[in-house]
Amino acid sequence: MAGLSSRSAVAIHALAMLAHRRGGSLTSAEIADSLESNPVLVRRILGRLRDADLVWSTEGRGGGWSLARAPRDITLHDAYAAVEEGQIFSRHTHPPSGACEVGRNIGDLLDVEFQSAERALEEQLGRTTIADLLQRILASDNEAKSH
Amino acid sequence: MAGLSSRSAVAIHALAMLAHRRGGSLTSAEIADSLESNPVLVRRILGRLRDADLVWSTEGRGGGWSLARAPRDITLHDAYAAVEEGQIFSRHTHPPSGACEVGRNIGDLLDVEFQSAERALEEQLGRTTIADLLQRILASDNEAKSH
DNA sequence: AAAACTGCAACTACATTGGTTACAGTTAGG
DNA sequence: CCTAACTGTAACCAATGTAGTTGCAGTTTT
Numbered sequence A, B: 001m002a003g004l005s006s007r008s009a010v011a012i013h014a015l016a017m018l019a020h021r022r023g024g025s026l027t028s029a030e031i032a033d034s035l036e037s038n039p040v041l042v043r044r045i046l047g048r049l050r051d052a053d054l055v056w057s058t059e060g061r062g063g064g065w066s067l068a069r070a071p072r073d074i075t076l077h078d079a080y081a082a083v084e085e086g087q088i089f090s091r092h093t094h095p096p097s098g099a100c101e102v103g104r105n106i107g108d109l110l111d112v113e114f115q116s117a118e119r120a121l122e123e124q125l126g127r128t129t130i131a132d133l134l135q136r137i138l139a140s141d142n143e144a145k146s147h
Numbered sequence C: 001a002a003a004a005c006t007g008c009a010a011c012t013a014c015a016t017t018g019g020t021t022a023c024a025g026t027t028a029g030g
Numbered sequence D: 001c002c003t004a005a006c007t008g009t010a011a012c013c014a015a016t017g018t019a020g021t022t023g024c025a026g027t028t029t030t
Helices: A007-020 A028-035 A039-051 A076-083 A103-125 A130-145 B007-020 B028-035 B039-051 B076-083 B103-125 B130-145
Strands: A055-058 A064-067 B055-058 B064-067
Touching: A007 A028, A007 A039, A007 A055, A007 A064, A007 A076, A007 A130, A007 B103, A028 A039, A028 A064, A039 A055, A039 A076, A076 A103, A076 A130, A103 B007, A103 B103, A103 B130, A130 B103, B007 B028, B007 B039, B007 B055, B007 B064, B007 B076, B007 B130, B028 B039, B028 B064, B039 B055, B039 B076, B076 B103, B076 B130
Parallel strands: none
Antiparallel strands: A055 A064, B055 B064
């Protein structure tokens, strides 16, 4: 458990690509190309984004994926929450001993602390939208080209 | 990678127990008892706390573990940083395609976002000390006893 | 009918974690 | 000086979750 999966990175990458396409759509193969990864992996992750109403998909020939909202209305936290499950911190694997003053009380208090730390992380993620990110990506690209 | 390990919870639990002992020491077996866990596991984690100068240990008969600082000078972030390694978010497993405008620029920008989110979490953890936590643990215990 | 898609189940390889056993080294006490 | 009670570590196991892949059924356009 050396941290969370790379699904957040993949999800945000895909959302940025879709935002770059404006209203247009992309296939899972096209997104997988940019990720140097696999279309099935992309569909798995985009499927979760669809469950969270961030994107929608159409089947069959000519099908693919599109944004379900404006890029400025999707935050990095939306992407994170859609693909990453549960809590960041793991709690005690066994309930601590009730015979110990610390053991029988620490559980709930630790929960409060961990939850507020996670909330701080989520709030920070919520401050950046896909539109913000795409703008910086394009600025970064122009910067690179001019050198 | 459904989050971090439970090492932070174990570390904080152990620090709270040591703080409760005031200047005294505890053996890894005593701490393991409260955790309903294993002395070796405890020594592994307390070893990291020692590397971070939060506790010290003495070997041999009558040995054990003690705090290396006052409880009010140890934050939950200190414990977290000592036992949890690396970053919370995983990055792209392969570097994205350089052929894609998004792919060749997103890496660094995502790093900035993820790092500032993690910093927010760490700052929140830094706001609570072991002394704070122990005080609440004891208050919680008295509360429970009075009913 | 064929081509180009999504959706999904199943499987592999791999890393990490929690847990355990075993044992060497250190120290205090009788 | 010998034994009991500790720490320190290495080695190993089972369980879990992830990334990656193959295969195939279903859907839609041409």
